[in-house]
Amino acid sequence: MSVSVETVKSVEAATGGEYKYGFYTDIESELAPKGLNEDIVRFISAKKGEPEWLLDWRLKAFRLWLSSAAEEPAWANVRYSPIDFQDAYYYAAPKQAEAPKSLEEVDPALLETYEKLGIPLKEQEILAGVAIDAVFDSVSVATTFKGKLAELGIIFCPISEAVKTHPELVKKYLGSVVPVADNFYATLNSAVFSDGSFVYVPKGVRCPMELSTYFRINTAETGQFERTLIVADVGSHVSYLEGCTAPMRSEHQLHAAVVELVALDDAEIKYSTVQNWYPGDKEGRGGIYNFVTKRGACRGRNSKISWTQVETGSAITWKYPSVILQGDHSTGEFYSVAITNNYQQADTGTKMIHIGRNTSSTIISKGISAGHGQQTYRGLVRILGKADNARNYTQCDSLLIGEKCGGHTVPYIEVKNQTAKVEHEATTSKISDDQLFYCRQRGLSDEDAVALIVNGFCREVFQKLPMEFAVEAQKLLGISLEGAIG
Amino acid sequence: MLEIRDLHTVVDGKPILRGVDLEIVAGEVHAVMGPNGSGKSTLAYVLSGREGYHADSGEVLYDGQMLLELTPEERARAGLFLAFQYPVEIPGVPNATFLRTAVNAVRLARGEEELSAMAFLKEARAKLKQLQMDESFLNRQVNVGFSGGEKKRNEILQMAMLEPRLAVLDETDSGLDIDALKIVADGINRLRSAGRAMLVITHYQRLLDYIVPDKVHVLAEGRIVRSGGKELAVELEKKGYAEFSSAA
Numbered sequence A: 001m002s003v004s005v006e007t008v009k010s011v012e013a014a015t016g017g018e019y020k021y022g023f024y025t026d027i028e029s030e031l032a033p034k035g036l037n038e039d040i041v042r043f044i045s046a047k048k049g050e051p052e053w054l055l056d057w058r059l060k061a062f063r064l065w066l067s068s069a070a071e072e073p074a075w076a077n078v079r080y081s082p083i084d085f086q087d088a089y090y091y092a093a094p095k096q097a098e099a100p101k102s103l104e105e106v107d108p109a110l111l112e113t114y115e116k117l118g119i120p121l122k123e124q125e126i127l128a129g130v131a132i133d134a135v136f137d138s139v140s141v142a143t144t145f146k147g148k149l150a151e152l153g154i155i156f157c158p159i160s161e162a163v164k165t166h167p168e169l170v171k172k173y174l175g176s177v178v179p180v181a182d183n184f185y186a187t188l189n190s191a192v193f194s195d196g197s198f199v200y201v202p203k204g205v206r207c208p209m210e211l212s213t214y215f216r217i218n219t220a221e222t223g224q225f226e227r228t229l230i231v232a233d234v235g236s237h238v239s240y241l242e243g244c245t246a247p248m249r250s251e252h253q254l255h256a257a258v259v260e261l262v263a264l265d266d267a268e269i270k271y272s273t274v275q276n277w278y279p280g281d282k283e284g285r286g287g288i289y290n291f292v293t294k295r296g297a298c299r300g301r302n303s304k305i306s307w308t309q310v311e312t313g314s315a316i317t318w319k320y321p322s323v324i325l326q327g328d329h330s331t332g333e334f335y336s337v338a339i340t341n342n343y344q345q346a347d348t349g350t351k352m353i354h355i356g357r358n359t360s361s362t363i364i365s366k367g368i369s370a371g372h373g374q375q376t377y378r379g380l381v382r383i384l385g386k387a388d389n390a391r392n393y394t395q396c397d398s399l400l401i402g403e404k405c406g407g408h409t410v411p412y413i414e415v416k417n418q419t420a421k422v423e424h425e426a427t428t429s430k431i432s433d434d435q436l437f438y439c440r441q442r443g444l445s446d447e448d449a450v451a452l453i454v455n456g457f458c459r460e461v462f463q464k465l466p467m468e469f470a471v472e473a474q475k476l477l478g479i480s481l482e483g484a485i486g
Numbered sequence B: 001m002l003e004i005r006d007l008h009t010v011v012d013g014k015p016i017l018r019g020v021d022l023e024i025v026a027g028e029v030h031a032v033m034g035p036n037g038s039g040k041s042t043l044a045y046v047l048s049g050r051e052g053y054h055a056d057s058g059e060v061l062y063d064g065q066m067l068l069e070l071t072p073e074e075r076a077r078a079g080l081f082l083a084f085q086y087p088v089e090i091p092g093v094p095n096a097t098f099l100r101t102a103v104n105a106v107r108l109a110r111g112e113e114e115l116s117a118m119a120f121l122k123e124a125r126a127k128l129k130q131l132q133m134d135e136s137f138l139n140r141q142v143n144v145g146f147s148g149g150e151k152k153r154n155e156i157l158q159m160a161m162l163e164p165r166l167a168v169l170d171e172t173d174s175g176l177d178i179d180a181l182k183i184v185a186d187g188i189n190r191l192r193s194a195g196r197a198m199l200v201i202t203h204y205q206r207l208l209d210y211i212v213p214d215k216v217h218v219l220a221e222g223r224i225v226r227s228g229g230k231e232l233a234v235e236l237e238k239k240g241y242a243e244f245s246s247a248a
């Protein structure tokens, strides 16, 4: 009974269809026993057939997480009732006799799920030039274009597979950007991480297609703890996209990911996210807790890491994609659009740590709050003593729709070198009645008018997204803002 | 086409329109003149449905429909166009996107097909040329950093693209030098047709040298105090509005 029938619960109809991805795939899953203890950590590691060193690494993290050294962060401007970490599953995987070796062997119910999410996994139907790794709950179920990429020496596979096929690379870089002890959720992730993507681009190779991972939480009461590691070797170039959705459920689900990026000399990594986890309903019931640690290290001279994020989903977002600018002449960028509608909360921003000489960073953050949404931009620009001629430009714009939402800006600037130039600009605005009326007088509905005006507000960031995703992001933005006014 | 009957409007607790009567038939161009603060823009806003500008009594029939019961976008889709006295900036939105979204919203409401990107571009280019506007207008953000004259031309470009049945032009001549005025007036005249009516609001007679109206009305102290042919505009230019302000 490996193949089960997929039933799509028509939650959409019941809720007015704002969240298009709220369906649930009824597929037989294998779950770890509920709760969290050392046996669970061992269970996950055994399921993935991991080597001893990795189990030890996980156990070390778990013990640290249990100790008082790891403390749940309380400084973020978000409110939620305490999370019962014992009341969740830490491993869920679609049951399959054996790991599928090719797309033909993947459970059709899973293929259909991705189809419905707009992510066809059959290679001939895929968006031209995008290779996809599909992660379903705790495991990767399919990776496309692997062969084609391998010809160039590019490794793109589930991290659980890379542990076996390229242990030296994983061992060298795992935890090298986000150490196990970094923060409460990163420590938890290190103990129980499930799947995620591993990318290695060899010296001098420009990856010819976008690499993309699509994360899907399906099973109830399950946390997703993905782990992604991207290494761009000397002179290489890669663009990576991440998308995510989850079924609509009235209880909250935890998503605590860690993403590490490493760029060596003259290498460039462009990382784009369209985050559309289930945001909860209009009254704030349910939704994903998105507590994520993303960090990139510009280790090499003249390297570049660029984060672009469009955050429309999740009940709570806690996320600061950062860049450590070690190499001289390295560049860090952060372009962000975050939307909080209804009762969504987001505390998001970035950290730019300038260590090397002539390093530069750019931060463009666009925060939109509507309904009862609460949003905080929290950003750190730190210029260390040896970072001669470091440059930072930060622009932080908040747009408020309605009277009950909030937008806050918390910039931290620490400069230890006299030659640094740091610029910070911040604005807060509202959609004016003049703008709305002007659009409506030209025939636009008030919702289309809001979407148009907000799209304009986000333009600088959307322009940084790959083409197909920019279009997707614009549509998503319209959907996220439904009911924001009126 | 348009029938305004005994229209009263209070704005911010102040009576502004105090019984306006006006009738325009299809194909005609009417001018409404009056001193600053006499309620010309208020009339335009009541007709187009701006929030805060409601009729407290009276009615407006547009093609036999009760105009005041429609939302602003319903009025726009029914062919009512307002060229704003102060066009609004929308940062980050390219003019082309704004125009195309508007054109397609109106087309869809009329049961017509949406214009493809190509067809839109072709039409927009033709209209730009007529208005002696550079093609770069399409890529610039809506009214952002436009000079006063460019903003007014942009309004006429929108009108030309939307092909309204009834156009209300609120002080479209203000801020234009004489050359620009001629170009804009040309653009407006080109849109005169048997099926279309226009209500041209202006403070000065100057515009009416180029857009010759069928009728001229004087709005003062909330009422149409006098109506006449185009010669009335010339008379007003000589005498000013003083006689109407004291007469009320």
Ligand SMILES: Nc1ncnc2c1ncn2[C@@H]1O[C@H](COP(=O)(O)OP(=O)(O)O)[C@@H](O)[C@H]1O
Pocket: B011, B012, B016, B034, B035, B036, B037, B038, B039, B040, B041, B042, B043, B052
């Ligand atoms: N939003 C508003 N709030 C307060 N007063 C207004 C508002 N709009 C118009 N008015 C007042 O109404 C009167 C008419 O204004 P308006 O219609 O703009 O005149 P006109 O266009 O003829 O110059 C003026 O006294 C003006 O101050």
Ligand SMILES: [Mg+2]
Pocket: B040, B041, B042, B085, B170, B171
């Ligand atoms: Mg006026």
